[in-house]
Amino acid sequence: MLVTLFGAAREVTGSCYYLESNKTRILVDCGLFQGTTLAHSKNFEPFGFDVSKLDAVVVTHAHLDHVGRLPVLVKNGFKGRIFLTPPTAKLTQLVLEDAAEIMDEEFQRSYTPKLYSNEDVAGVVSLFKTIDDNSPIKIKDLKVTYHNAGHIFGSSFLSIEAGDGSRAVFSGDLGNVNTPLLQPKDALTMTDTLFIESTYGNRIHENESTRAELLKKTIVETINKKGVLMIPSFAIERTQEILFELNHFVENKLMPPVDIYLDSPMAIKASAIFDQFPKYYNREALRLIAAGDKLFEFPGLKETLSREDSKTINQAPRPKVIIAGSGMMNGGRILHHLVRYLGDKNSTVLIIGYQAEGTLGRRLYTGEKHVTVLSERIDVKAKITSIGAYSAHADQRMLLDWIKTATKLPKKIYCTHGEEAASAALATRIKDEMEVTADVPRFGETIEI
Ligand SMILES: [Zn+2]
Structure with a gap:
């Protein structure tokens, strides 16, 4: 087969592999190129196939x-x-509808060209075919097997x-440990060729064993100062992980009571989608659910869905x-809270995710x-x-260790x-x-397998 890279080559975003065999042509992912706005010019260029x-x-x-570019394909x-897996189907619909809405708002505000509309998103959803286990699916002469990436x-x-x-094997993005x-x-399955992500190919995360302690300490400090703690957070995964930790602190009385707003x-x-698919949770989460706990509900938590509630x-x-x-403070409701409390010495901003160049989050x-x-x-x-250990990505050591899980x-x-330096650093470590043999391919490069 032949694999051509049409994104995420020497950069982080725009994942898109074009794979041709004797009889079949498929894409592995069809992602958006992301900069400070959704209207990155590369997203408007024609596909290379x-x-x-x-x-x-x-x-x-x-x-x-x-x-993010599936609607353009349709x-x-x-x-x-x-x-895609059943949770990925539901979450993809959620993020694409949200993206279409933002594109619409940007168009209304400043005539920024729209990449797609909600109708295109509905077209994408109508083509979904969900995969719920590890048994291979046949696409003409190809056999594709889904494995958990964590x-x-x-x-x-x-x-x-x-x-x-x-x-x-295409790694997609690989998760952090614990x-x-x-x-x-x-574990990595047997393969001749591996395409592996390298977001943190040149970095090692801080130790994850102290992250919950640091989170609790920051909350207690805020309570003692009678301040406001703002946690800018990505809506999918990171927020649920933080809620899960807070659920644990509150229900085990590990910190004084405080009002927590999920705005x-x-x-x-997204939390409601998680709850529909319990089999994707880990053992600890399942144990709590079996004991009757709701993972994202606890005393003091207030969800503010509407704008009125938010105010x-x-x-x-x-x-x-x-x-x-x-999560990177380049939009969304966090901005209103920052305007109010950034100037207050008793308040705190807790950064728990990657902050891209050019964002307000990076400047702070x-x-x-x-x-x-x-x-x-x-x-x-x-x-x-900031707490670095809540990263959703494996670091360099974890990536290397994962490769070694293959028999x-x-x-x-x-x-x-x-980024080019991260990918190159990982390739060097793999070789050492x-x-x-390890390489860092370029955009548009075709690899024969
Ligand atoms: Zn990802």
């Missing part, structure tokens, strides 16, 4: 940089099937075998904790003292702090889905530790 000849798309997980006449709820890595016996809620990732409609909807947070007495999107993270939020100039007096090492490994 004939859309009408595609048989199917196999999807690894519901992040926008893996599914808009261009794609009529094949889209394979990255976000429902996430998978895929092993693909062609009729001529050639094999490749993650709240998620089952650990499956993110998308996160509220009531302002009047609520201190101390209080607010969890809101977006790097210690800028004067920022503009929603056109207001603010002197930052609130404490800015026989792959012959050739391609490092993708990372395993004596396996």
Whole structure:
């Protein structure tokens, strides 16, 4: 088979592999290129393959940089099937509808061209075919098997075998270890060729054993100062993990009572999707559910779905904790809270995720003292702090360890889905530790397997 990279090559976003065998043409993921806005010019460029000849798309997980261009594919006449796990199907619909809504708002506000509409998203959903187990699916002469990637709820890595016996594994994104809620990732299956993500290919995370302690300490500090703790959070996975930790603190009385606001409609909807698919939870989460606990409900938690509900947070007495999107503070309801409390020395912003270059989150993270939020100039007096260990991605050590879980090492490994330096660093380590050929492919490069 032949694999051509049409995204996430020497960069993190836009995951899209075009795979051709003797009889079949499929895509592995069809992701959005993401910068500071959704209107990245690369998303408007034509695809590098004939859309009408595609048989199917196999999807690894519901992040926008893996599914965000599916509606463009449908808009261009794609009529094949889209394979994905049941939670990925529901979460993908949620994130695509949200993306279409944001594109519509950006168009209304500033005539930013719209990549697609909600009708295109409905077209995508109508092609979904869900895969609920590890038994291989047949797409003409290809056999595709889904395995747990432990990255976000429902996430998978895929092993693909062609009729001529050639094999490749596509890692999708690979999860961190000992993650709240998620089952650990499956071992790497036997393959000739591996395409592995390298988001953190040159980094090692801080130790995850202290992350819950740090979270609790930050909350208790806020309570003692009668301040406001703002936690900017990604709506899918990260928010549920934080809620899961808070559920544990509150129900075991490990911290004083405090009002906690979940001010993110998308996160509220995502939590409801998680609850529909309990078999994707890890043992600890299942044990709590079996004991009658609701993972995302506990005394003091208030969900504010509507805008009106959201405004009531302002009047609520201190101390209080607010969890809101977006995770990188480049939009969403968190901005309204930042305008109110960034200038307050008793308040805190707790950063728990990656902050991309150019975002407000990055500026606060790097210690800028004067920022503009929603056109207001603010002197930052609130404490800015972070916990790195809630990352949804494996770090360099975990990526290397995962490769070694295979009963026989792959012959050739391609490092993708990372900044060039991160991918190159991982490739070097693979060559040093395993004596396996490793490479960092370019956009548009075709690899014969
Ligand atoms: Zn991802």
